[in-house]
Amino acid sequence: MSDELFLTEKLKKGYQDFENLCRRCGSCCGAHDGDPCANLVRDGEDRYLCRVYDRRFGIQKTMSGKVFTCIDIRELIKEKQLRPECGYHIRGRVSHYL
Ligand code: SF4
Numbered sequence: 001m002s003d004e005l006f007l008t009e010k011l012k013k014g015y016q017d018f019e020n021l022c023r024r025c026g027s028c029c030g031a032h033d034g035d036p037c038a039n040l041v042r043d044g045e046d047r048y049l050c051r052v053y054d055r056r057f058g059i060q061k062t063m064s065g066k067v068f069t070c071i072d073i074r075e076l077i078k079e080k081q082l083r084p085e086c087g088y089h090i091r092g093r094v095s096h097y098l
């Protein structure tokens with residue numbers, strides 16, 4: 001394997017490892033606050049997904065029409081503003097992804 005391919009694979013794995021820490025609880029998207037993001041959907045296994053995941057950052061609306069800004073979870077990690085139930089809560093597990 002070339003160095004370039006090795007690095008690409010390593011980055012891909014790092015990204016996936018980071019993504020896998022998400023429990024899909026939907027808390028950071030308002031799933032349990034009474035007025036969730038309009039892009040949030042629940043699957044058949046009680047896990048939540050974002051309908052616009054690849055273009056989620058920026059201005060979005062809740063189900064009632066309230067405007068808010070969707071930001072990268074890394075910002076919430078850095079600002080220590082994660083929900084207690086969030087899978088990224090233990091900073092030691094994710095600091096090398098920030
Ligand atoms: S747009 Fe942002 S807040 Fe809305 S469901 Fe997607 S990730 Fe969650």
Ligand code: SF4
Pocket residue numbers: 021022023024025026027028029073083085086087088
């Ligand atoms: S609160 Fe954390 S674990 Fe839950 S959906 Fe958001 S990022 Fe994932």
